[in-house]
Amino acid sequence: MDATAVQAVFQDKIEQDLKIEPKDPMPDRYRAHLIRQISQHAHSEVIGMQPEGNWITRAPSLRAKQILLAKIQDEGGHGLYLYSTAETLGISREEMIEQLQTGKAKYSNIFNYPALTWADIGAIGWLVDGAAIVNQVALQRTSYGPYARAMFRICKEESFHQRQGYEIMANMMKGTTEQREMAQDAMNRWWWPALMMFGPHDKDSAHSGDAFKWRIKRKTNDELRQKFIDKTVQQAEVIGLTIPDPDLKWNETKQGYDHGEINWEEFKRVINGNGPCNKQRMEHHIRYHEEGAWVREAAAAYHEKFPTD
Amino acid sequence: MTLQEALFNYLLRLGDNALIQGHRLSEWCSKAPVLEEDLALTNMALDQIGAAQAFLKYAGAIENKGRSEDDLAYKRAERQFFNNLMTELPIGDFSFTIAKQLLLSSFEFFLFRGLSQSKDQTIANIAAKTLKEVHYHLAHSRDWCFRLGKGTEVSHEKLQNSVNALWMYTDELFEMGEADEVLMEAGIVFSLKEIKPKWLELVSGILDDANIALPNVDYMQTGSRKGIHTEHLGHLLSEMQFLQRAYPDASW
Ligand SMILES: [Fe+2]
Ligand SMILES: [Fe+2]
Numbered sequence: 001m002d003a004t005a006v007q008a009v010f011q012d013k014i015e016q017d018l019k020i021e022p023k024d025p026m027p028d029r030y031r032a033h034l035i036r037q038i039s040q041h042a043h044s045e046v047i048g049m050q051p052e053g054n055w056i057t058r059a060p061s062l063r064a065k066q067i068l069l070a071k072i073q074d075e076g077g078h079g080l081y082l083y084s085t086a087e088t089l090g091i092s093r094e095e096m097i098e099q100l101q102t103g104k105a106k107y108s109n110i111f112n113y114p115a116l117t118w119a120d121i122g123a124i125g126w127l128v129d130g131a132a133i134v135n136q137v138a139l140q141r142t143s144y145g146p147y148a149r150a151m152f153r154i155c156k157e158e159s160f161h162q163r164q165g166y167e168i169m170a171n172m173m174k175g176t177t178e179q180r181e182m183a184q185d186a187m188n189r190w191w192w193p194a195l196m197m198f199g200p201h202d203k204d205s206a207h208s209g210d211a212f213k214w215r216i217k218r219k220t221n222d223e224l225r226q227k228f229i230d231k232t233v234q235q236a237e238v239i240g241l242t243i244p245d246p247d248l249k250w251n252e253t254k255q256g257y258d259h260g261e262i263n264w265e266e267f268k269r270v271i272n273g274n275g276p277c278n279k280q281r282m283e284h285h286i287r288y289h290e291e292g293a294w295v296r297e298a299a300a301a302y303h304e305k306f307p308t309d
Numbered sequence: 310m311t312l313q314e315a316l317f318n319y320l321l322r323l324g325d326n327a328l329i330q331g332h333r334l335s336e337w338c339s340k341a342p343v344l345e346e347d348l349a350l351t352n353m354a355l356d357q358i359g360a361a362q363a364f365l366k367y368a369g370a371i372e373n374k375g376r377s378e379d380d381l382a383y384k385r386a387e388r389q390f391f392n393n394l395m396t397e398l399p400i401g402d403f404s405f406t407i408a409k410q411l412l413l414s415s416f417e418f419f420l421f422r423g424l425s426q427s428k429d430q431t432i433a434n435i436a437a438k439t440l441k442e443v444h445y446h447l448a449h450s451r452d453w454c455f456r457l458g459k460g461t462e463v464s465h466e467k468l469q470n471s472v473n474a475l476w477m478y479t480d481e482l483f484e485m486g487e488a489d490e491v492l493m494e495a496g497i498v499f500s501l502k503e504i505k506p507k508w509l510e511l512v513s514g515i516l517d518d519a520n521i522a523l524p525n526v527d528y529m530q531t532g533s534r535k536g537i538h539t540e541h542l543g544h545l546l547s548e549m550q551f552l553q554r555a556y557p558d559a560s561w
Contacts, residue, residue, distance in 0.1 A: 046339075046344065049338060049339040049347070050339050053338040053339045056335045056336075056338055057332060057335060057336060057548050057549060058548055058549065058551050058552060059552075060383070060552035060553055060559075060561040061379045061383070061561050062328075062358055062361065062362045062365075062378055062379055062382055063362075063379075064561055065335070065358055066355060066358050066359065066362075069335055069338070069351050069354055069355050069358070070355060072338055072339075072351065073348055073351045073352060073355070076344055076347050076348045076351075077348060079344055080344055080345070080348070083344075118552055118561070168561070171560070171561060172561070175559050175560065175561075176556065176558055176559050178556060178559070179556070179559050284339065288339070288340040288341070288342075291340075291342070291402070292341065292342025292343065292403065293342075294461070294463050294464055294467070295342035295343075295346075295403045295457070295464065296342055296343060297460070297461055297463070297464070298456055298457050298460025298461045298463070298464030299456050299460060300460075301460040301461045301464075302455065302456040302459055302460040305459065306459070309455065
């Protein structure tokens with residue numbers, strides 16, 4: 001099939017709102033766009049294990065430790081699942097990891113912030129997973145079949161994570177003065193980066209044209225951010241946390257909150273590699289990947305010698 | 310030693326073994342050679358923490374002084390822990406963790422198989438549940454012993470070195486103390502001496518299949534039955550217990 005025919009068949013399916021499946025004809029740019037997006041999503045799950053992993057050995061109760069371990073394990077599982085989803089588009093996990101480690105592929109900027117106190121584990125679950133859910137629920141209707149199905153499976157677990165994170169915050173807000181301060185401090189540090197997870201304002205957003213045309217994306221950055229803010233502000237109020245935005249106010253006409261200016265300078269700085277943890281995250285990933293090389297080699301050599309085992 | 314004291318002590322041993330080994334396994338998070346192993350190791354950590362929770366909870370009930378499983382995990386000091394020394398050793402490289410897991414899981418296989426027949430119904434129940442998990446841990450470490458032992462020269466050498474380094478901690482697993490004697494009388498536990506030859510047969514069979522030689526050591530480490538540990542445990546606890554110690558009035 002030549003490029004024009006591919007385009008025609010593909011566009012027809014998109015128009016009818018049918019899912020594109022791995023063997024279906026698709027334009028190269030659609031494929032490339034998806035590989036970029038899905039691998040970035042997979043890398044985010046994996047890199048996100050680092051800030052939360054930072055607290056596993058210090059979790060304050062056996063229950064908290066189990067919940068956190070299970071959560072991080074879920075995230076790793078999401079990573080695996082998304083790597084396989086990207087593999088259906090003709091790229092291997094090794095290639096994706098190489099792209100991550102050479103800086104060609106990105107991961108979510110949010111994980112370039114540090115998890116400093118136990119309350120950060122609450123804030124990450126509640127705000128970061130909470131923001132991720134808003135994005136991912138929208139992606140359940142994305143045009144690429146395997147990606148849409150991955151989102152269905154993943155969203156169920158993410159909403160668990162969000163509730164567990166919220167529970168940590170709620171418990172701390174019912175606790176001692178020190179605990180309440182810790183929770184508010186985490187809120188102050190994670191709120192704005194969480195809003196940045198939705199990306200630039202619609203008016204400044206690059207690449208989104210194609211994503212809409214191909215129905216990879218169906219809601220704009222600002223629409224999704226609004227959704228997140230509206231549900232989260234109420235949750236914060238219930239447990240007595242203050243949103244660190246003096247300009248935040250209810251807008252009766254739009255039936256949603258208006259928020260203050262997001263610091264896009266910071267956003268750009270962190271995306272360009274100068275966040276608090278960019279170097280640390282990447283060095284960690286590379287270090288343990290390299291330290292594990294002999295294990296992967298051993299497994300491959302063993303498999304070669306004993307293919308049936 | 311009364312039956313109650315013996316049971317409390319024995320439950321602490323079981324709970325501490327699971328707690329400390331689970332803690333060490335959890336340190337692998339985001340550091341494993343492949344993502345699948347990251348999940349497998351944290352999964353085993355989860356199993357262990359779950360077992361620790363069950364045993365320590367029961368220990369608290371037997372002690373009957375109002376201490377919860379968290380009090381026992383987070384508010385005891387080094388000398389009050391009774392886990393086997395092997396569990397507290399730092400994770401080392403992947404071969405060390407695998408070798409350690411093989412030695413411990415094969416021990417736990419016989420231990421929990423025996424305890425699942427205990428006259429103490431709570432112990433029998435926890436042991437039966439744990440035994441199911443141990444089957445998986447044992448298979449996992451056995452398969453990796455094969456891969457590492459027969460994979461490359463490098464992996465073979467690393468695994469052999471790890472097994473050599475760990476061997477002096479194996480005798481302690483089977484040490485019997487006063488608590489064991491008291492509980493044996495009551496039909497609650499069995500003699501660990503009985504399972505040692507079976508353990509050795511299982512382990513040496515697996516190591517042999519993995520081309521790993523059985524180490525020869527002239528001294529076996531001991532101490533944990535009396536709460537005497539390696540220097541590593543104190544560091545582990547200072548990290549694990551940090552929040553509970555720093556904010557004694559807080560609940561989480
Ligand atoms: Fe996730
Ligand atoms: Fe999540």
